[in-house]
Amino acid sequence: MNTSTHDEVSSFQTGFALRPDLVFPVRSTDDVVTAVRHAADARLPVTVLATGHGLPGAVEGGALISTRRMDRVTIDPAARTARVQAGVRWAQVVEAAEPYGLAPLNGSAPGVGAVSYTLGGGLGILAREFGYAADHVRSLDVVTADGRLRHVTEESELYWGLLGGGHRLGVVTELEIGLVPVRTLYGGSLAFDGREVDPADVLRAYKEWTRTVPSTLTSSFAAVPYPGIPALPPHLRGRYVVSVRVAYTGADGGRLVAPLRELGPVLADSLREMPYAESHTIHSDPDFPHSYYGDSAVLGDLDVERAAELLARTGPGDGAGAMVVVQINHLGGALARPAPISVPYREGRFLVRLLTGGGRHQARELLDPAFRLLSATTLGRTVNFAFGAGDRTEGLYDAETRKRLAELESRYDPASLFGRRVSA
CATH class of the missing domain: 3.40.462.20 (Vanillyl-alcohol Oxidase; Chain A, domain 3)
Structure with a gap:
């Protein structure tokens, strides 16, 4: 499963070099679990790549988990929800929801990865009417640093931390998101x-x-x-x-x-x-x-x-x-x-x-x-x-949010497998 070919590390953002020691081109949640456990055992920091639109900077060494092959979208028109895997792009969700008169809270670029966009908040086309895309997440499936797959809902503190905190608490393999009735x-x-x-x-x-x-x-x-x-x-x-x-x-x-x-x-x-x-x-x-x-x-x-x-x-x-x-x-x-x-x-x-x-x-x-x-x-x-400015953590969060995220990182990723990027 490990490779380091040019195709695997290609990104929409071409300005930052991606030179990991190992690349995991995952196809399933089980593959993600295997990749995270391997990286943890080898003490290799983990980077997650879907489309590479929002790269915070270059990647040197470590393990890169490429999720682009995890591209399944499932629409539940009665519940007005979509389940999207980690490599799905917004164009796929828009296309899948359109026959039902529904729409996701996507951003302006259809090629952007839906999961990473949402984990960062997601300021969409209709944001003032419906809020952030992250406001409409029903549940998340995430592999944490201990190699455990967790199903996360609003009752979990991980829900709070992942929606806004991004991939710093684990690799999100799938989201269930709410859709809005917009044709x-x-x-x-x-x-x-x-x-x-x-x-x-x-x-x-x-x-x-x-x-x-x-x-x-x-x-x-x-x-x-x-x-x-x-x-x-x-x-x-x-x-x-x-x-x-x-x-x-x-x-x-x-x-x-x-x-x-x-x-x-x-x-x-x-x-x-x-x-x-x-x-x-x-x-x-x-x-x-x-x-x-x-x-x-x-x-x-x-x-x-x-x-x-x-x-x-x-x-x-x-x-x-x-x-x-x-x-x-x-x-x-x-x-x-x-x-x-x-x-x-x-x-x-x-x-x-x-x-x-x-x-x-x-x-x-x-x-x-x-x-x-x-x-x-x-x-x-x-x-x-923060395109290429992700190493500058000042200002990304207010003091209380920063403190709470740092506590979650200490609990769920004590070895900083996903790179601790905030401090209390």
Whole structure:
């Protein structure tokens, strides 16, 4: 079962080298149990890889458990649930649930692994209406460091720790998740040319607009300086695109977005009623493997003038000198509801995410000063959006959550098989 071929360690994130001593290409829960026991006996730290979209950094040595072959999805339409194995991608769940008029709480990219996404919280397309994906987990099957398979429900403290804590407490082999009765939504993107319309003006208008919308409308602001390369569509090539993305299940979406259309000449408008199966087109995330580095900041509030300075520093021309993608998600709504999971900072009102290419050192020199602009209202960071920054544990959890996770790690993984990444 052990191999170290290039195919086994290939990842969507190509910027971080994966060079484990052993690779376990598992096909079943029994295979995972065997892999964990072998790694524990050999005292090899364990890394789990499904699609590799959210790698926290490079992997040198140890054992890598590749779950991509565990790709079974089972829908129970009467219970409105799905059982998904560790290697399942969101596109598979969307496709399987669609015939029943149901939808999972997936994110913007259909190729992302459903399990790892959910263990990190899962900020989805309809997040303000339904909350985090982790809020809707019914049960988990997990292999802990002692090589034991455990079925975990809300009554267990492991449930709390896994949903927000990720793979640091074991290898989750299967989730049972709740589905929502959504067939269609109103969604898409309204894009402007950032050289014709001031991005800061769009951001100011966007923040004011978020004050007026229902708590069930989910949206984000994005600013992307596209390179002038032939691989891009002509209407994007070399442009600085500023956009607002919307997802809403109500009947008055067209009326709600009307004020945004008054902000200036529209470069592209994809807002429409759509089947949920087309919801990935709202963000149109890249679907090809590439290198990227990023981090995030959950904000108690958005200081627009500080954020406008961030846009000036990361935009094209006299800005950062490198391509930086800025995304600002409107939080609140169902995301603010208490839940028995370890996803922190539910009181946050906005999430700022910055993404860039290049090497790690170059990226940090670029991103760290940008995030410092927002420090006055920053509550912390998010696990799911620490691309290459996962070794920096500060800010990932509030003090009480960090203490409780550290206690669970000491109890369930005393030898740090899965890499203890928080401290009390």
